[in-house]
Amino acid sequence: MIEAIIIEDEHIASKRLVQLVNDIAPYIKVAATIFSVEGAIKWFKENPPPDLIFLDIQLHDGYGFDILDAINEHPPIIFTTAYNEYAIRGFKYNGLDYLLKPIDKKELERSLEKFRNQFHVIRETEDVRVQGFKKMFNKEYKRRFMVKVGNHYSSLNVDDIYFFRSEGGTICIITGDGKSYPLEYSLDQLEDMLNPIDFFRINRKYMIALKSVIEIHHYFNSRLLLKLKPVQEEKIIVSRERCSAFKKWLDM
Incomplete structure (x- = not known):
């Protein structure tokens, strides 16, 4: 199961996004919905990173970018915002996609398909790396x-x-x-x-x-x-x- 979190300060928008994700991608579990910059930073300190972040850019106590600056590494991000002027900055944070509110279901489907393809490539690469380490440590070396x-x-x-x-x-x-x-x-x-x-x-x-x-x-x-x-x-x-x-x- 792929885990995602939603960082969104509008409760109605957050609830709708959860429903859309459940409908489109049942293989994704929304592990948490977070409503502030402060709450998100606290969540990342107390939990392992998820596989995907849905991130609103303008939150009531700051910007989504403040969260990314506060954590060492982050998984792929799908930005969700009502403002298109942050698109270039969003992609500087290696954003996977940039969706404008209200979120269109078909656009979200395309974003999640893009994520799914990228996720499989990452997992396959990790599996190859793990197998390489297993081979190295299980190999009988000359004594x-x-x-x-x-x-x-x-x-x-x-x-x-x-x-x-x-x-x-x-x-x-x-x-x-x-x-x-x-x-x-x-x-x-x-x-x-x-x-x-x-x-x-x-x-x-x-x-x-x-x-x-x-x-x-x-x-x-x-x-x-x-x-x-x-x-x-x-x-x-x-x-x-x-x-x-x-x-x-x-x-x-």
Whole structure:
């Protein structure tokens, strides 16, 4: 069920709009009818946001825009007003539609159809995003690698890896004590094998674990310079195109 609220200071107009919505769109539940700017701001502080707002612009204690300015985010809005001079300002608030009173039933039908189409697109996008997160968290990521140590092989836990480094076309595991173990994988393959919460590819040569980062410095050309553990002689630079994602990764 889609939830909507009506913010309208004329009781007769509010009651008629409720009836029209019930007739046209039974899939919409009018969760509240509010009659003032003050009451609307209070309602938003005490309730989760609805899916749709029907908003009168001129209320007895201020403007509908005052409500939108007071809340952080708002769902789609269908403005309902007796005045057409606010239309441009209404669309600056990403208004879905702008209906003049008295509300025409057919115009309201078109507005609700527009909302329904937009709502389905938003829901589908959210579903894809949720599925992506579920896939990420439910996926079985690699927990150990088989590595060659002298003339024999050993199993190395992912928790012991500080970063992966490309050396002359070969990918090597680097552990906290600075030891290096060659792998028969590419960095592209490792990106898919390892949990993205723990590992991030900073450039074409390095894929690092969060625990390896000791210091972060600004570097020229909008890049970042890292100091890693174990310490490397060469400069470890986060490529410019990966800097934004790297900062988000650090803040997860």
